[in-house]
Amino acid sequence: MAGHWADFQYEIYLNGTTGGVPRLPTDLTRLEELTERRLGPGPVGYVAGAAGDGSTERANRAALERRRIVPRMLRDVRERDLSVEVLGRALPAPLALAPVGVLSIMHPEAEPAAARAAAARGVPYILSSASSTPMEQVAEAMGDAERWFQLYWPKDPDVARSFLARARASGYSVLVVTLDTPLLSWRPRDLDQAYLPFLHGVGTANYFTDPAFRAGLAKSVEEDPNAAVLHFVGMFADPGKTWPDLALLREQWDGPIVLKGILHPDDALRAADAGMDGVVVSNHGGRQVAGAVAAADALPRVAEAAGDRLTVLFDSGVRTGADVFKALALGARAVLLGRPYVYGLALDGQAGVDHVIRCLLAEFDLTLALSGHAGPATVSASDLEDGPA
Numbered sequence: 001m002a003g004h005w006a007d008f009q010y011e012i013y014l015n016g017t018t019g020g021v022p023r024l025p026t027d028l029t030r031l032e033e034l035t036e037r038r039l040g041p042g043p044v045g046y047v048a049g050a051a052g053d054g055s056t057e058r059a060n061r062a063a064l065e066r067r068r069i070v071p072r073m074l075r076d077v078r079e080r081d082l083s084v085e086v087l088g089r090a091l092p093a094p095l096a097l098a099p100v101g102v103l104s105i106m107h108p109e110a111e112p113a114a115a116r117a118a119a120a121r122g123v124p125y126i127l128s129s130a131s132s133t134p135m136e137q138v139a140e141a142m143g144d145a146e147r148w149f150q151l152y153w154p155k156d157p158d159v160a161r162s163f164l165a166r167a168r169a170s171g172y173s174v175l176v177v178t179l180d181t182p183l184l185s186w187r188p189r190d191l192d193q194a195y196l197p198f199l200h201g202v203g204t205a206n207y208f209t210d211p212a213f214r215a216g217l218a219k220s221v222e223e224d225p226n227a228a229v230l231h232f233v234g235m236f237a238d239p240g241k242t243w244p245d246l247a248l249l250r251e252q253w254d255g256p257i258v259l260k261g262i263l264h265p266d267d268a269l270r271a272a273d274a275g276m277d278g279v280v281v282s283n284h285g286g287r288q289v290a291g292a293v294a295a296a297d298a299l300p301r302v303a304e305a306a307g308d309r310l311t312v313l314f315d316s317g318v319r320t321g322a323d324v325f326k327a328l329a330l331g332a333r334a335v336l337l338g339r340p341y342v343y344g345l346a347l348d349g350q351a352g353v354d355h356v357i358r359c360l361l362a363e364f365d366l367t368l369a370l371s372g373h374a375g376p377a378t379v380s381a382s383d384l385e386d387g388p389a
């Protein structure tokens with residue numbers, strides 16, 4: 001499991017005396033550039049790209065970097081325990097892999113490779129609705145691990161019902177409902193390169209295999225793939241949804257439901273009132289609202305509103321072990337890792353994702369220890385100082 005002193009600091013700093021130079025860098029911020037060299041500008045542009053002028057994505061990093069850890073000394077940190085409880089589940093570390101669609105543009109083994117890497121470390125993998133592999137196949141790759149499914153809440157209620165039924169039947173227990181993408185935003189990097197994977201049918205695997213989706217088509221997917229893609233674009237999400245609609249989802253899903261993309265404390269209150277179990281404080285990695293508040297700046301207020309009514313998770317900008325520490329100090333129970341594991345997948349398949357998970361957790365473990373903490377439980381707002389804006 002990933003938590004044992006973060007794998008004894010990734011096997012005594014990368015395999016003791018026998019390891020040699022690692023296949024991938026241990027500073028995860030370097031992976032994007034390497035991936036661009038390997039795959040070229042189209043696919044990397046899609047993953048690295050953001051909404052509008054990219055200001056939200058930059059703000060996500062700046063908000064984490066601005067906050068500085070204030071380490072404490074002489075607190076006996078020989079034995080660390082990274083584990084946390086999330087939604088009634090014991091996780092080896094405060095980490096899950098964020099839902100990222102269309103992974104086949106990064107690596108032929110796509111989502112199953114990422115899911116296997118996560119499962120091997122006991123880290124939950126959240127499968128995207130827009131995956132390039134059907135959810136049943138990814139479920140098999142997950143083995144005994146906890147299965148989390150991210151729902152893009154479709155406009156067609158029959159497809160929504162069908163997705164939930166399929167997710168349940170293939171053993172997914174936690175539902176993550178993404179609210180910040182009722183439409184895809186204006187993303188200049190993709191538009192300027194004419195690189196929109198789903199227009200070529202990538203990321204539609206769950207839809208094209210779905211009986212309810214197929215029933216809504218005039219001609220079959222095979223006969224008229226272009227019409228099927230347009231149908232997908234028009235119905236994968238629904239800008240008409242409002243808070244009362246959550247009641248239907250709550251009725252249709254027995255397990256925990258987490259709302260992803262919450263940034264305002266009042267929305268956290270509404271989530272709790274609607275019987276939700278958690279929220280992900282996230283701005284989708286700066287990919288949706290250019291000019292939006294940095295996720296780390298929104299986190300303390302949302303966490304305060306959530307109190308003990310909701311489990312608060314966080315993503316958007318996590319790149320280092322120190323970022324995980326800071327997110328916990330700002331009120332998150334655990335973080336979701338996004339782009340870095342996607343680059344790990346691009347560069348070295350399952351082994352690349354494994355490397356990314358282990359680097360992040362080894363660095364988190366050492367950050368905890370060197371800051372005077374034997375585990376996440378003692379990390380609090382008083383461990384951070386606000387640096388200059």
Ligand SMILES: Cc1cc2nc3c(=O)[nH]c(=O)nc-3n(C[C@H](O)[C@H](O)[C@H](O)COP(=O)(O)O)c2cc1C
Nearest residue numbers: 047098099100101128178284285316317318338339
């Ligand atoms: C290429 C790409 C595809 C994504 N697809 C999804 C998705 O299908 N569903 C979803 O809820 N979030 C999706 N996200 C958002 C991630 O879950 C997460 O919120 C984001 O990557 C966090 O930002 P970071 O990668 O900068 O840390 C996607 C992000 C990227 C980069």
Ligand SMILES: O=C(O)C(=O)c1ccccc1
Nearest residue numbers: 101102130181198203287
């Ligand atoms: O690109 C994204 O951020 C995303 O969430 C998405 C949405 C639909 C299809 C593929 C990815």
